[in-house]
Amino acid sequence: MEKMVNFTSSLSPNNDGFVIFVSEKLEYRDEKNILSKKISQKIDSFIRALKTRKNDDEITSFDISNQQKCFIVKLNDKNENNYTEEKGADFFVYLKKNKSIKKIQFCIDTADFSKEKKSKFFSEFLFGFSLKSYEFNKYKTQKNKISNKIDYNVLTSDIKNLEEEYKYYEAIKEGVFLARNLVSEPPNVLNPKAYMLEIKKLSKIGLKVKSYDEKELKKLGLNALLGVGQGSVNETYLVTIEWTGNKKNKKKPLAFVGKGVCFDTGGISLKPAKFMEEMKYDMAGSAVVVGLLKSFALRKAKVNAVGVVGLVENMPGGNAQRPGDIVKSYSGKTIEVLNTDAEGRLVLADALSFTEKKYKPKFIIDLATLTGAIIVSLGEEYAGLFSNDDELSKKIFKSGEIVNEKVWRLPLHKNYDKLINSQIADMQNINYAGGAGSITAAQFLQRFILNKTPWAHLDIAGMAFSKKAASLNAGGATGFGVRLLNKLVKKYFE
Numbered sequence: 001m002e003k004m005v006n007f008t009s010s011l012s013p014n015n016d017g018f019v020i021f022v023s024e025k026l027e028y029r030d031e032k033n034i035l036s037k038k039i040s041q042k043i044d045s046f047i048r049a050l051k052t053r054k055n056d057d058e059i060t061s062f063d064i065s066n067q068q069k070c071f072i073v074k075l076n077d078k079n080e081n082n083y084t085e086e087k088g089a090d091f092f093v094y095l096k097k098n099k100s101i102k103k104i105q106f107c108i109d110t111a112d113f114s115k116e117k118k119s120k121f122f123s124e125f126l127f128g129f130s131l132k133s134y135e136f137n138k139y140k141t142q143k144n145k146i147s148n149k150i151d152y153n154v155l156t157s158d159i160k161n162l163e164e165e166y167k168y169y170e171a172i173k174e175g176v177f178l179a180r181n182l183v184s185e186p187p188n189v190l191n192p193k194a195y196m197l198e199i200k201k202l203s204k205i206g207l208k209v210k211s212y213d214e215k216e217l218k219k220l221g222l223n224a225l226l227g228v229g230q231g232s233v234n235e236t237y238l239v240t241i242e243w244t245g246n247k248k249n250k251k252k253p254l255a256f257v258g259k260g261v262c263f264d265t266g267g268i269s270l271k272p273a274k275f276m277e278e279m280k281y282d283m284a285g286s287a288v289v290v291g292l293l294k295s296f297a298l299r300k301a302k303v304n305a306v307g308v309v310g311l312v313e314n315m316p317g318g319n320a321q322r323p324g325d326i327v328k329s330y331s332g333k334t335i336e337v338l339n340t341d342a343e344g345r346l347v348l349a350d351a352l353s354f355t356e357k358k359y360k361p362k363f364i365i366d367l368a369t370l371t372g373a374i375i376v377s378l379g380e381e382y383a384g385l386f387s388n389d390d391e392l393s394k395k396i397f398k399s400g401e402i403v404n405e406k407v408w409r410l411p412l413h414k415n416y417d418k419l420i421n422s423q424i425a426d427m428q429n430i431n432y433a434g435g436a437g438s439i440t441a442a443q444f445l446q447r448f449i450l451n452k453t454p455w456a457h458l459d460i461a462g463m464a465f466s467k468k469a470a471s472l473n474a475g476g477a478t479g480f481g482v483r484l485l486n487k488l489v490k491k492y493f494e
Contacts, residue, residue: 017069021111028110088128119165127169131472136184175295177477182287183477187263187280191234191436205297208242224329228343229312231320241293241307251438255361257367259344260311262284267340282466285367288481308355310347325393336425349448361452373437375462382408382412386442389454405484424441
């Protein structure tokens with residue numbers, strides 16, 4: 001884990017600038033006299049000028065000296081939940097426009113908040129600032145490596161309270177960054193074995209990690225998962241990650257399942273060459289599960305949870321699965337594979353049944369970049385939500401609204417289910433007639449929830465990565481789902 005934010009009680013002259021927070025009326029406070037009289041006079045003079053200009057900008061700045069700038073951030077007086085993380089991210093973007101700023105100090109006591117509001121608000125503000133600063137440049141040579149980082153520290157008279165509050169957000173940040181890092185890795189580096197070994201490193205922070213290799217998977221009967229990887233020279237794995245945060249409570253664990261297709265060529269049903277390089281992102285669902293479990297461990301979440309990820313590579317080798325093959329899944333149900341590019345549901349089919357049988361969880365939530373059809377339906381604004389449980393769906397939806405990782409529920413229905421019936425097996429892996437691609441994929445997954453366990457499927461194909469910058473990232477891997485599921489667990493299950 002990276003070093004956490006440094007909290008201090010005195011204004012440092014060694015920063016390129018410092019930040020004060022003002023009300024909508026441009027008022028601030030300095031009860032502890034953290035600012036010198038000379039600095040306060042300069043700030044007061046600048047604010048008087050702002051008032052005469054009727055400046056509506058949320059962020060403004062001026063030179064305190066040749067060495068330092070003062071940044072003024074205007075806050076909403078009502079302090080309503082209006083995505084504080086995004087405010088922090090906006091401030092990061094503002095700072096990056098000023099290339100001379102490499103190190104900055106946040107003077108958060110200048111905001112007129114109560115102690116409780118201050119701790120939560122600024123933890124979220126700094127969290128957003130940090131999320132926006134993420135970069136993945138490990139493969140750039142030193143000559144081309146331009147860092148996105150801005151070092152910062154926090155000036156406050158209430159170090160203990162704020163430091164304690166921020167630990168929660170720092171743990172989530174570490175989970176989001178891990179998910180982004182995993183998704184960003186090239187497929188020649190992050191093959192299934194390398195991914196499995198990376199997950200095993202998490203045992204150092206208290207997670208119990210177990211991996212199943214191909215020999216063990218074959219013995220267990222996870223043939224749907226194995227079939228996806230049989231054309232690749234890289235071995236297939238299933239990995240379980242357990243967090244026991246409530247040893248006294250023997251209740252059923254919360255279960256999270258992720259699709260980990262490290263690269264997806266489509267197999268024999270080969271994808272078009274254009275944009276195929278983006279298929280390194282096809283393991284994003286599993287990356288969210290791994291990042292989520294890391295966050296649980298770092299923040300010592302008071303729950304028992306398990307993450308299960310199927311790690312595989314879908315390649316068109318000489319031993320690759322063929323369209324028309326029939327496989328017998330872990331559940332015992334048979335699947336006619338009509339399209340080898342509908343492989344994610346085969347991975348999840350075995351992972352879901354395995355998770356339900358082994359752990360008998362309170363609920364199962366799976367995440368996958370499962371269908372292009374969900375992007376046609378919802379674009380890059382919402383993840384698709386499918387579920388057999390109204391209560392779980394409502395909680396996921398509400399959690400997404402709170403953290404601005406939005407989901408939209410789509411229907412499941414027996415009439416859609418009929419579209420994946422096969423004439424020669426229990427089911428086929430696509431709706432051959434076309435249409436309702438995301439729904440029939442979810443219907444397929446639902447068939448592998450055998451014991452009526454509350455289950456939700458999140459199709460994050462449109463949310464896992466972005467070609468352009470979004471509110472809390474600079475483009476590329478987003479880590480979508482880590483914040484959402486952390487909020488779900490924190491709000492409803494701890």
